[in-house]
Amino acid sequence: MAAINRRQFLKAGGATAAFASYPGLAFAQGIGTSAPFPDYKALVCIFMFGGNDSYNMLVPSSGAEYNVYAASRQNLAIDQNDLLAINPLTSDGAQYGLHPSMSGLQSLFESNRLAVVNNVGPLIEPTTKDQFFNQSVVLPPQLFSHNDQQDQWHSLKGSVQSNTGWAGRVADLIRTNVADQQMATNASLFGNTLFQSADDTIAYVMGQQGPIPFLGFDDFPMSPEQRAAFEGVINANYSSIYERGFVEIQRRAVASADLVSGAIAGARQLTTQFPATQLGDQLRTVAQLIDVRDQLQMQRQVFFVAAGGFDSHDNQVQAQPGLLGGISEAMSAFYDATVEIGAADLVTSFTQSDFGRTLTSNGDGSDHGWGGNQLVMGDAVRGRELYGTYPRLEIDGPDDVTGGRMIPTTSADQYAATLAKWFGIPDTELAIVAPNIGNFAARDLGFML
Amino acid sequence: MVRIKLVSLLAAIGLSLAGCGGGSSGGSSPPPPPPPPPPDTVSKAEAFQLLNQATFGATEAEAQQVIATGIEAWVDDQLQQPASLQLPYLRSLPRPQFLNELQPDRIDIWIRNVLTGDDQLRQRVAFALSEIMVVSQLSALNDLTYSLADYYDVLARNAFGNYRDLIEEVTLHPSMGIYLSMLGNEKPNAALNIRPDENYARELMQLFSIGLVELNIDGTQVVDNQGIPVPTYNQAIIEAFAHVYTGWHFAGAPGFQQAFGNDFNQTAPMQLYPDFHDTGEKVLLNGTVIPAGQTGDQDLADALDNIFNHPNVGPFIAIRLIQRLVTSNPSPGYVQRVATVFGDNGAGVRGDLAAVVRAILLDDEARPELPMEIDGKVKEPLLRLTQLWRAYNATSASGRFPFGAGLYFFGQGPLLSPSVFNFFSPFYAPPGEIRNMSLVAPELGIATEYQNTLVTNYMFYQAFVLTSEAIDLQPDDVFINIDEELAIAADTDALVSMVAEKLLAGQISQPLSDEIKGMVDRFAPTDAAARVGEVIYFISSSPEYAYQR
Numbered sequence: 002m003a004a005i006n007r008r009q010f011l012k013a014g015g016a017t018a019a020f021a022s023y024p025g026l027a028f029a030q031g032i033g034t035s036a037p038f039p040d041y042k043a044l045v046c047i048f049m050f051g052g053n054d055s056y057n058m059l060v061p062s063s064g065a066e067y068n069v070y071a072a073s074r075q076n077l078a079i080d081q082n083d084l085l086a087i088n089p090l091t092s093d094g095a096q097y098g099l100h101p102s103m104s105g106l107q108s109l110f111e112s113n114r115l116a117v118v119n120n121v122g123p124l125i126e127p128t129t130k131d132q133f134f135n136q137s138v139v140l141p142p143q144l145f146s147h148n149d150q151q152d153q154w155h156s157l158k159g160s161v162q163s164n165t166g167w168a169g170r171v172a173d174l175i176r177t178n179v180a181d182q183q184m185a186t187n188a189s190l191f192g193n194t195l196f197q198s199a200d201d202t203i204a205y206v207m208g209q210q211g212p213i214p215f216l217g218f219d220d221f222p223m224s225p226e227q228r229a230a231f232e233g234v235i236n237a238n239y240s241s242i243y244e245r246g247f248v249e250i251q252r253r254a255v256a257s258a259d260l261v262s263g264a265i266a267g268a269r270q271l272t273t274q275f276p277a278t279q280l281g282d283q284l285r286t287v288a289q290l291i292d293v294r295d296q297l298q299m300q301r302q303v304f305f306v307a308a309g310g311f312d313s314h315d316n317q318v319q320a321q322p323g324l325l326g327g328i329s330e331a332m333s334a335f336y337d338a339t340v341e342i343g344a345a346d347l348v349t350s351f352t353q354s355d356f357g358r359t360l361t362s363n364g365d366g367s368d369h370g371w372g373g374n375q376l377v378m379g380d381a382v383r384g385r386e387l388y389g390t391y392p393r394l395e396i397d398g399p400d401d402v403t404g405g406r407m408i409p410t411t412s413a414d415q416y417a418a419t420l421a422k423w424f425g426i427p428d429t430e431l432a433i434v435a436p437n438i439g440n441f442a443a444r445d446l447g448f449m450l
Numbered sequence: 451m452v453r454i455k456l457v458s459l460l461a462a463i464g465l466s467l468a469g470c471g472g473g474s475s476g477g478s479s480p481p482p483p484p485p486p487p488p489p490d491t492v493s494k495a496e497a498f499q500l501l502n503q504a505t506f507g508a509t510e511a512e513a514q515q516v517i518a519t520g521i522e523a524w525v526d527d528q529l530q531q532p533a534s535l536q537l538p539y540l541r542s543l544p545r546p547q548f549l550n551e552l553q554p555d556r557i558d559i560w561i562r563n564v565l566t567g568d569d570q571l572r573q574r575v576a577f578a579l580s581e582i583m584v585v586s587q588l589s590a591l592n593d594l595t596y597s598l599a600d601y602y603d604v605l606a607r608n609a610f611g612n613y614r615d616l617i618e619e620v621t622l623h624p625s626m627g628i629y630l631s632m633l634g635n636e637k638p639n640a641a642l643n644i645r646p647d648e649n650y651a652r653e654l655m656q657l658f659s660i661g662l663v664e665l666n667i668d669g670t671q672v673v674d675n676q677g678i679p680v681p682t683y684n685q686a687i688i689e690a691f692a693h694v695y696t697g698w699h700f701a702g703a704p705g706f707q708q709a710f711g712n713d714f715n716q717t718a719p720m721q722l723y724p725d726f727h728d729t730g731e732k733v734l735l736n737g738t739v740i741p742a743g744q745t746g747d748q749d750l751a752d753a754l755d756n757i758f759n760h761p762n763v764g765p766f767i768a769i770r771l772i773q774r775l776v777t778s779n780p781s782p783g784y785v786q787r788v789a790t791v792f793g794d795n796g797a798g799v800r801g802d803l804a805a806v807v808r809a810i811l812l813d814d815e816a817r818p819e820l821p822m823e824i825d826g827k828v829k830e831p832l833l834r835l836t837q838l839w840r841a842y843n844a845t846s847a848s849g850r851f852p853f854g855a856g857l858y859f860f861g862q863g864p865l866l867s868p869s870v871f872n873f874f875s876p877f878y879a880p881p882g883e884i885r886n887m888s889l890v891a892p893e894l895g896i897a898t899e900y901q902n903t904l905v906t907n908y909m910f911y912q913a914f915v916l917t918s919e920a921i922d923l924q925p926d927d928v929f930i931n932i933d934e935e936l937a938i939a940a941d942t943d944a945l946v947s948m949v950a951e952k953l954l955a956g957q958i959s960q961p962l963s964d965e966i967k968g969m970v971d972r973f974a975p976t977d978a979a980a981r982v983g984e985v986i987y988f989i990s991s992s993p994e995y996a997y998q999r
Binding site: 050051072073074075076142143144145146147148149160164169189192193198199200203205206207208212213214215216217222223226227230231233234235237238239240241242243244245246247248249250251253254257258309312314315360361362363364365366368369396403404405 | 590630631634635636642643644645646647648649652656662678679681685688689778821823824825826827828868869871875878879880881882883884885887889891894895896897898899900901902903904906907910911914959961962964965966968969972973980987988991992993994996997998999
């Protein structure tokens, strides 16, 4: 592997410095100690873009509850006999099944590797139907809008347009504890995201199969000189904010491409078979990067991967098996890969999505909703359980604010805080990660061991 | 430089006249331009700046044209150019069994139009509109190539028309009907818990016309007494519009049903099937009530009028078009000047896009005398490529440009957005100084480490491999003509100067120039192709080339 940073444009610590702070900004508070973490942990956010119709992912299967579900969902309902039965260790009285396409996750649930968090979504404070309609609570702005609710999940900021994401703030808080890491704490395999963006740290964005090298830097008659000249250009001073914003990215790209792709090339050949999908590719790359965590001196990593196509306004019945089956197959394979690389207890995967969807049909699909069910997977998860209250899936019922849009019974702040606490954020700093957590009784939903 | 001031002074006078209630013709065109100003020089740098705002890339030849005619006359001439279209070309090709096989031909005709069409400004505005009123091939539309081409033609034909006509054609276009599921949307059926599809109702307002929050005419947000932005609509209003947009399906279908693949109805506006339209009362924006019992056509006309007349549309469209053409962070004054023209083109007409585009390009702020660090923008990756291709008369042995690799390398292509939210958000603010100043740089939303590497690598291919000097090119490989450079390649200074003139109007920075010359001099004077390759690669991948002044 070629050396990094021939011009030493970002001195001190090689690639780490490529993610260094912007001068003049206050450092994040930190977690009260700068001691390196003694262990490795990774969070893997699997984002379902478009808004997953998750009341068809986890469905009540017992008679009375199923009948309410079926009456609400009509032509979008999954047949009761097709549901894949699960047996939570703790019962809320009803029985549940997973979507028929999710056999892989059914097995993981039954073997305690997977949990479901029921009806979770952005909230500022606990919200009842009455409070929603008489406007006596503060609500997240622009409910039911894709990008705004993605931003809410990512930022947890509430009523003000926010600049930072919760994984970004986590990375800021632990920056002195992971000072030797050669990559940024946050890495995305699906483009820029607010989730991983913060004041003092920034995510490294690679392709679904990792970064690619710059042509001419390693395989050209003048490679060392070519690279040096390129670095000379991107390290020059520029007078516009746009050029400066552009060269920031180029600098990180040049500094990390060889490092990261070289590391991936050194990962073991995984025997786990991943589905030939974008999500499968992304999760394979994540597994490879986790495999070489020691080589990269990584202690904490947050990966962002994603799948699209969940905005099922149309043809939902036909599309959902592929969408949810794709999630199940890719997540199952990823779990197997973490076992293969000996990291199943170090890696926690969790899903997020824009919103749940309306229980009512628009004819052949569903529209934008609010709360939804999410999945958490890994050996550090207290699996085979459903967390939080499953809502009553009744049109105009106590949890519905019109058309079958469920008011979340658990907040995205609680969900994030539980994950962040496992990741090493002390209780005293959780409010930086999850700003609304103080408004909710439970700061820890209990789904992590 | 003096000339710019004169132009904007005239524009300002025009505006104030309009504000006094002038406007006699009632036509949809702006008043005839004032007589040409006294010959005043436009610098080449200024001409390049205009052309990178208004075309698919400045060229020496077009810059000479601007210098000869003056900026205002050049813009006015462009506003008269008829649209280069896509559908007639696709129809002229043999119809394949599966229309998705024509998608490369759709890319081909788009590239040819934007590289060589005389209607450069129209094509540039159409591309901007395609990033506002988004439909994408990456959907069920992959199989409806004629429809996509026709949608783009709608944008091109209406680019200088009236916004009200544009949103009606967009609304009823089968591509949009499929993409945002208005096609087949039917009236409620309470027994089955079926209610109208809200997809188009929501996105037409959020993304194509008014946005989520109330705007002042200068584009700043209206906030309540607690500093919270005021929403433009709520869920009830979305549901009302969703009811309006019921009853529409493919034209000429035997009933309210799918008729996929029919060449006629994938381009004809959607047709109303009255039995499937909801005829109840609807309460729209600003409390406007559509009475019960109207036809679907009447409902649609009223609803589009309701949106069109919302005060947000002017500043909303002004900001988006300014961002696509000129600068990421227009001043409130610039937005207000353009939004005012949207409200009234000087002849009493609202929504005249030709007048809006003219106001954008002829504003002082489009080419300020003393540029600030926040002026200008990052060029979209695809526009960096088209500029290079135009500057170097790119062609292929086949004469075709079915550039399938474009989406991979540049993260962009015509009607190839990953979602209705476009390739990047108008609000994207990268962490660091831009975000800290509460500014935005939308194009940096896709300028990830990964995508930037791909763009840079493509420029490497183009400069070293895909040139007129190359051998063994495939018939459809797009190559640049470097013959002029090869002829002087032994002279380092002259070579760098030639490329810098073609791509940067000669405004190359000292560091870039020094680094390039250092590299070029490592190659023997006889190693012409490598020397030329280095210069084109370094300039086309440079920050200063990625920056649109």
